[in-house]
Amino acid sequence: MSLIILKLVFRLKITGSENMPKTGPFIIVANHSSLLDGFVLVSSVKHKITFMSAAYLFKMPYIGIFFRGIGAIPVQNKKNDINSIKQAIKILQAGGVLGIFPEGGINHQKNDFSPKAGAAYLAIKTGVPIIPVAIKGADKVLPAGIKFPRLNEIKVNIRKPIFCSKKINLNKEILKNTVKSYMKEIY
Numbered sequence: 001m002s003l004i005i006l007k008l009v010f011r012l013k014i015t016g017s018e019n020m021p022k023t024g025p026f027i028i029v030a031n032h033s034s035l036l037d038g039f040v041l042v043s044s045v046k047h048k049i050t051f052m053s054a055a056y057l058f059k060m061p062y063i064g065i066f067f068r069g070i071g072a073i074p075v076q077n078k079k080n081d082i083n084s085i086k087q088a089i090k091i092l093q094a095g096g097v098l099g100i101f102p103e104g105g106i107n108h109q110k111n112d113f114s115p116k117a118g119a120a121y122l123a124i125k126t127g128v129p130i131i132p133v134a135i136k137g138a139d140k141v142l143p144a145g146i147k148f149p150r151l152n153e154i155k156v157n158i159r160k161p162i163f164c165s166k167k168i169n170l171n172k173e174i175l176k177n178t179v180k181s182y183m184k185e186i187y
Contacts, residue, residue, distance in 0.1 A: 003043040006154060010141055014044050016158035025092040025128045026161070029119045031186045032101035033139035036149070040138050041099060044156045049099040050091050052084060052118065075118075085122070092126045102183065106144065120164075120178035127166030130178070132159040132185035159185040 006012035028049060030041055042049055051067075055074040058064040067074075073091075075084045088098055100122075102115040123130045133156060140152040162181055167174065 002039055006040065006043050010137070010149075010151070011153040012040070012043070012156065013153065014156045014158070016160075019158045019160050020045055020047075020131060021129065021161065024095045024097045025126070026131055027092070027098045027100060027119050027123050027128060028131045028133055029100050029102050029182050029186060030133040030135055032103050032106050033135070034106065034142045034144075036138040036142040036154075037101065037106075037135050038099070040135055040154055040156060041133065044133070044158070045097075047097045049097050050088075051099040052088060054105060085118075088118075088122050089126060092122065092128050098122065102179065102186075115179050115183050117175045117179050119182070120175045121170065123162075123164040124167050124170055124174060124178060127164060129161040129163045130182050131161050132182045133157070134159065134186045 003012070024047060028041065028045070030037060038051060051070070051072045052075050053067055053072045055076045058067055058072075058074045073084050073087045075081050091098055098119075100119040102117075102119055104116045119130060122128075135154070135156055137152050137154040141149045141154060143150075162178070162185075164178065
């Protein structure tokens with residue numbers, strides 16, 4: 001239903017669908033410039049996505065109910081949230097698909113943030129590919145502080161997978177290079 005609305009009202013255009021694996025496990029990473037991004041992502045791919053979301057959102061009345069209902073994984077705002085990492089690894093080991101916004105929240109200044117390395121860590125730890133997805137126009141449809149969407153075209157570009165070989169011993173350089181490779185694809 002949301003795909004039909006996004007296509008009719010916001011002229012959603014999806015390119016690169018051939019880059020999406022037919023089955024999991026894999027991790028989707030996407031830029032995050034609007035509250036609409038999760039809905040756009042879910043509508044753009046055929047797979048069930050388990051999102052990793054900030055834990056504070058689960059405490060909000062309606063948003064928390066929604067996130068629990070879709071099985072999102074709450075991520076604490078601390079350096080190493082072992083519980084959420086374990087949950088994410090279980091999803092991937094079961095053949096699932098994770099959705100991660102590496103900015104760690106909605107990002108309005110595209111050059112003024114430090115992307116989180118969680119997706120890179122999980123991909124390298126489990127050996128699953130990362131699928132970068134660039135979402136353009138959602139920030140024009142539902143910018144910060146606006147309650148009602150505006151008419152604007154939304155484009156989704158699904159990029160080629162970044163394959164990660166499983167490594168037990170990770171170092172900062174491996175993580176940094178992996179993060180750089182997918183951030184280059186989504187921005």
